[in-house]
Amino acid sequence: MSKVLLEVKELTTKYITRFGEDVYAVDHVSLKVEEGKSLGISGESGCGKSTLALSLMGYYFAPLHYTSGEIIIDGKNIYGMDSDDVRKSVLGTEISYIPQCAMNALNPTQKVISLVEDVIQAHDPSVSKKEIRELARERFETVGLPAEVLQKYAVELSGGMKQRTVIATSVILRPKVLIADEPSSALDVTSQKMVIKMLRDLMERGIVKAMIFITHELPLLYNVTDDIMVMYAGQIVEKGTAKQTVFDPLHPYAKGLMGSIIVPEKGLRGAKLTAILGVPPNLKHPPEGCRFAERCKYVVPECKAHSVDLLEIEEGRAYRCIFTEKQLRKAYKNG
Amino acid sequence: MADKRKICLSGSGLTKFFGLGRQKCCAVDHVDFNFYEGEVVSIVGESGSGKTTLAKMLLGLINPTEGEVYFQGKKRDIRTQKKKQEYWKNIQAIFQDPFSSYNIFNKIDSLFLDCINMRGGRKLPHAKKVEMMTEACSFVNLKFDELTNKYPFELSGGQMQRLMIARIFLLKPKILIADEPTSMIDACSRATILDMLMRLRTEIGMTIVFITHDIGLAYYVSDSVYIMEHGKLVESGSADDVILHPKQVYTQRLINDVPKIHEVWDLSTV
Numbered sequence: 001m002s003k004v005l006l007e008v009k010e011l012t013t014k015y016i017t018r019f020g021e022d023v024y025a026v027d028h029v030s031l032k033v034e035e036g037k038s039l040g041i042s043g044e045s046g047c048g049k050s051t052l053a054l055s056l057m058g059y060y061f062a063p064l065h066y067t068s069g070e071i072i073i074d075g076k077n078i079y080g081m082d083s084d085d086v087r088k089s090v091l092g093t094e095i096s097y098i099p100q101c102a103m104n105a106l107n108p109t110q111k112v113i114s115l116v117e118d119v120i121q122a123h124d125p126s127v128s129k130k131e132i133r134e135l136a137r138e139r140f141e142t143v144g145l146p147a148e149v150l151q152k153y154a155v156e157l158s159g160g161m162k163q164r165t166v167i168a169t170s171v172i173l174r175p176k177v178l179i180a181d182e183p184s185s186a187l188d189v190t191s192q193k194m195v196i197k198m199l200r201d202l203m204e205r206g207i208v209k210a211m212i213f214i215t216h217e218l219p220l221l222y223n224v225t226d227d228i229m230v231m232y233a234g235q236i237v238e239k240g241t242a243k244q245t246v247f248d249p250l251h252p253y254a255k256g257l258m259g260s261i262i263v264p265e266k267g268l269r270g271a272k273l274t275a276i277l278g279v280p281p282n283l284k285h286p287p288e289g290c291r292f293a294e295r296c297k298y299v300v301p302e303c304k305a306h307s308v309d310l311l312e313i314e315e316g317r318a319y320r321c322i323f324t325e326k327q328l329r330k331a332y333k334n335g
Numbered sequence: 336m337a338d339k340r341k342i343c344l345s346g347s348g349l350t351k352f353f354g355l356g357r358q359k360c361c362a363v364d365h366v367d368f369n370f371y372e373g374e375v376v377s378i379v380g381e382s383g384s385g386k387t388t389l390a391k392m393l394l395g396l397i398n399p400t401e402g403e404v405y406f407q408g409k410k411r412d413i414r415t416q417k418k419k420q421e422y423w424k425n426i427q428a429i430f431q432d433p434f435s436s437y438n439i440f441n442k443i444d445s446l447f448l449d450c451i452n453m454r455g456g457r458k459l460p461h462a463k464k465v466e467m468m469t470e471a472c473s474f475v476n477l478k479f480d481e482l483t484n485k486y487p488f489e490l491s492g493g494q495m496q497r498l499m500i501a502r503i504f505l506l507k508p509k510i511l512i513a514d515e516p517t518s519m520i521d522a523c524s525r526a527t528i529l530d531m532l533m534r535l536r537t538e539i540g541m542t543i544v545f546i547t548h549d550i551g552l553a554y555y556v557s558d559s560v561y562i563m564e565h566g567k568l569v570e571s572g573s574a575d576d577v578i579l580h581p582k583q584v585y586t587q588r589l590i591n592d593v594p595k596i597h598e599v600w601d602l603s604t605v
Contacts, residue, residue: 044523045492188382188548189592197602216521219551219594246596260526263595264554264578271555275527277476 003074005210006033006056006095006177011069013055016062023283024067025051027234033177038203038211040225040242042218042257046280048234049214050100053181056212057095058086074176092123096175096208100182102166106154113150116169123173135172142207143168143198160191167198171207178208182215196224218261222246227316230254233280233291236310240317250319250328253292290322298323298331340371341407343542344393344426344510348402351388362388364566365402370510370542377545377553377574379589380563386546389563390514393544394428395419407509424453427508431515433495437487443498444483447471450505471501475531493524500531507539514546529556551593554578562586 008031015023025048033039041049051064058078060066070079073094078086091097099105107115116136120127137147143164154162163183171178180199184192202208213225221228221242228245230238230253238245238254249255259274278295281287287294289304296303302322312318313325321328351363363385370376380386391397393404395413404411406425413419430436437446447468451457456464465479472479475497487495496516503511513532517525533556536543547553553560553574560577562570562585570583581587594600 045521189550189589190381193592193602200602216523217594218522219596222596223594223600257523260522261596262522262525262549262551262555263597264551264590264593265595265597266579269554269574273526273530273555275530276523277527 002037003035004032005035005074006031006212007070007072008032008056009070009072011052011055011071012067013051013060014065014067015051016065017284021284024286025064025234025283026055027286028069029231029234029236031229031236031239033210033212035209036203037227038213038225040221040228041212041214041231042216042221042228043231044216044257044280047231049216049231050181051234052231053097053179053212053214056179057097058090059083088123092119092170092173093175095177095179096170096173098167098170098178098180098183100185102163102183103159103186105166106162108154111151111153112157112165112169116150116172119169119172136168139168139172139207140165142201142205144194160187160194163187163191163195164198167195167202171202174207176209177212178202178210179212180214183213184220185215185217192220196220200224218246218258219263230257233286234283235291235320236318237292237320239310239319244317250325251292251321252296252298252328254319255332290320298328340374342369342405343372343374343407344544345369345405346393346402347405349389349392349399349404350401351385351392351397352400361566363392363399366566366568368561368568368571370544372509372542373536373540374559375536375543375545375557377547377557377560378563379547379550379553379560381548381589384563385566386548386563387514388566390428390512390544390546393510394426394512395422420453424506425509426512427503427506427510428512428514429496429499429503429516431518433492433499433519434488436499437495439486439488441487442483443485443487444468446487446498446502447505450502454506467505471504474504474535475501476527477501493520493527496520496524496528497531500528500535504535504539508541510542510544511535512544512546515548516545517552518547518549532556549593550578550589562589 008029010028010030011026012024012028013026015025017023029052043049054064056071058071058081060083070077078090113136117132120132136150140147140149145164149165157165184195203211215221225242228242229236232253238249238251245254246258249258256274256276276295281291289306290308293299293303308320308322310318310320345368347367349363349366353360353362366389378386392399413422451464451467469479472482477497517528532543545553545556557574559572560574561568564585570577570586577586578590581590591601591604
């Protein structure tokens with residue numbers, strides 16, 4: 001077993017609304033990412049994927065607040081660190097982040113090179129401009145961008161180039177863990193494939209050592225990551241290897257999600273898609289029992305009685321449901 | 336087989352140029368097509384291949400530089416506003432971004448009332464109108480009583496897109512142009528929206544023109560597929576023919592770019 005790079009134990013974070021209400025968007029989430037591995041996180045809009053990504057970096061700003069839990073990056077516990085320290089010694093070097101809206105992530109009044117300078121000098125003010133330029137050129141070439149891009153403004157770049165600029169800037173300090181939050185959802189399929197290939201190259205060259213990939217596109221996740229985690233209403237409901245989660249999901253929500261996969265493959269034309277009806281619960285007042293009970297096809301009264309724990313059935317494989325594995329399989333078989 | 340079906344919408348030599356002089360660019364280049372009644376057609380291409388421009392020309396939102404659109408065998412005439420409105424009774428659209436598809440000053444009931452009025456229901460009693468609106472809302476799994484007196488921006492993206500479908504349900508057009516209706520919403524709601532569109536099609540028997548860059552989606556929904564590259568139609572035919580046995584290199588590339596789950600996804604061909 002290789003070294004665990006990122007370990008998160010029972011992390012809980014909340015948003016405090018304008019009216020002083022607490023919304024627990026990430027609720028007791030535990031995860032582990034080993035060196036050289038990638039973890040995928042999936043779930044519908046509003047299930048807490050992006051909040052989890054922000055929380056993992058240990059850099060909190062209102063309305064997001066830390067509540068409890070531990071984040072250990074390469075043996076170093078970053079929980080409880082001062083946010084200024086986190087910014088200087090954790091972000092960029094230990095863990096880095098590719099935002100969802102890369103198109104708008106670049107400052108329009110700065111040249112790309114000065115953005116890169118900002119990032120490097122925030123961590124080490126002694127680096128000379130020449131060294132920065134060398135490093136930037138090398139890293140931009142890794143993602144397939146010519147060095148001229150460094151002297152351009154963000155508005156002069158196309159969508160795909162902006163996306164690559166953001167990726168190159170995020171990995172400039174060789175972060176150990178890279179979090180990619182929907183890096184390709186605004187792109188068309190061809191550019192999407194390019195971004196995926198680039199991320200994989202970064203892993204293969206050892207520039208980043210582990211990756212967390214967040215998206216709701218399951219076919220993509222299946223091809224990119226080793227393990228997949230499905231989130232629902234702030235909680236993990238299913239966890240397993242990519243193959244297990246996509247082809248043999250246990251939790252009814254994960255099962256429904258896998259039923260909405262669309263791929264252009266023989267025999268799948270007009271296949272019945274399983275849509276999950278209803279809306280996720282309001283996290284201001286989460287339901288007492290299972291959070292998915294309202295929308296679940298297999299619901300029984302006990303579901304709503306008390307909260308359900310994540311049940312680990314084997315190493316790395318877990319689900320959150322009151323039914324046993326056998327009962328669930330039987331239920332799916334009968335439709 | 337082909338001659339038995341009635342042609343609903345067709346175009347010959349449709350062309351659109353944008354810009355002048357040196358900056359002149361050809362968005363759609365001499366496109367010919369026949370869409371049959373009750374068929375689901377997909378137009379697939381990369382960004383910038385002219386899909387949306389073609390859709391706008393079909394809708395009559397922009398005028399083609401060259402070529403003609405024929406609606407039910409007759410040359411389309413939309414020279415006056417009145418004729419345009421008459422045409423829009425037959426052809427309607429759902430756009431990519433539900434957030435910008437609504438008039439933000441209109442409440443949802445007035446949006447629906449407009450649709451009923453457009454179908455000639457202006458003189459119906461109020462109770463009948465409410466009944467129609469409730470029916471349309473329940474078709475898309477929304478509750479009408481919760482929606483009255485709300486503005487569109489108070490809803491979520493998925494709900495707005497469903498409301499758009501409810502609108503189509505009331506209007507019952509002959510042709511629906513769906514321009515990337517599911518690209519802004521997540522995979523789970525996507526299944527719901529597609530399911531509704533398919534039900535709508537069987538219910539009122541309309542032609543759906545799907546515009547998308549996701550060839551997987553196109554394969555899933557459509558009877559026939561048109562592939563567009565740089566403003567030209569490069570390949571067309573039934574969905575099975577085009578997607579399982581693509582002839583053009585461009586089509587093959589589009590198919591290879593979509594992640595698969597049962598087959599190996601080849602990343603080396605970028």
